[in-house]
Amino acid sequence: MKALLIDDERLARNELRRLLAAHPDIEIVGEAVDVEDALEKVAALKPGLLFLDVQMPGADGFSLLERLEPPLPAVIFTTAYDEFAVKAFEFNALDYLLKPVDPNRLIAALERLRARETPTTPGGAPVPTTRLALEDKVFVREGDRCWFVPVKSIRLLESEGNYTRLYFDDQKPQLFRSLTAMEERLDSRHFFRANRKQVINLTWVEGIEPWFSGGLLVKLKGGLKVELSRRQAQDFRERMSL
Template sequence: MKALIIDDERLARTELRRLLEPFKDIQIVGEAVNADDAAEKIAQLNPELLFLDIQMPGKSGFDLLEMLDKVPKVIFTTAYDEYALKAFEYNALDYLLKPIEPKRLEEAIRKIVEHEKKDVQVKSALPEILSAEDQVFVKDGDRCWFVKLERIRLFESEGNYVRLYFEDNKPLILRTLNYLDERLDPRSFFRANRKHIINLKWIESIEPWLSGGLLVKLKGGQKVEVSRRQAVKFKEMLSL
């Protein structure tokens, strides 16, 4: 698994590299010293895992995740424990306090390797792509639906869950947005930003938005911002 270390302290990066040497499943492909540096290297190196410090000069680790359209798996590494609850709102697989104890790091790596194996098993057991015509079973509490994907206008990430919007229903399912992004047909569903996938058939209007992005209004009332990076892909995909 390709990993990127993001920390403004050189000694912290060096120490983490040393601690990770015994773990052959983890391949360190690079280091970054701040959020902007990390965003560039994530785009270049496409890591599957981030070891991410939270407090850095300028933008924080949380700010970095907000900048990304698709967030890799994350293990936070920080000297502060007060961010733990917020960290797990960002899909963090673990939260390691500095100085990092080798035993805690081993637990985190074991967790992420098991998580990766489970993802592979789930993907191999299911069809690769779901089209708009496919029907899916949705359960939220005591309520159940058997719904065609073409009826779902919006998928919204809420941590390790995704909220679906169809008709007046808003069920919450135990899936990540990254997982759905890999399963849904890109001809019908578009990853607008870190938190949203939209159904292209439900677009009512599009207008220019901040920093080169777009604002999409869906039939049903929701407004979704398409990030600057995704706006480029969006225009290319929908242009003649």
């Protein structure tokens, strides 16, 4: 997997390089020293993994993630401060490593990454991802309430940290799964990542209008409105045009 090291401290980057030399499946494709530098290199190098410092000159690591377009790379935070851990996991971080990075903690984080990228059966064989068709139904539970929901009736999925809120009929339960994990089960022909926090069912789109900075405002049947960034709006136009 291609990795980008983002840290304003050269010694910290060098130490990560040294530790990652023991993991040949992780290819370091570049380094960045601040958010603006990282934005350019993420766009150019398309890394699948970010090793991201929190505090850097100008803007912090969280602002970088807010500015990146989905789908986001996997993120392992590396920082000298433990007070940002809760916020890091609100961004679905894979792990949060304190400097100096413990080699064993790094190994554990990478094993988690590998397991997520390639699920296996007990016998070690890869598990194929089963996509849900619109005609399928899914079991949904929140507390003591349960539903058997047709996939076609799900109009919006919305990230809330490591959880996802599901909108269908007049219900909106919160599920204990990340939006990324939910998106992996959905058919991309019918579900579209509108922005970092929302996935929409294209069959529920009722209207579209221009929005700020080249974006779009999508209106769903039932009254919900979802903003598409300029980049996602471009993808949306390409997918929905003849």
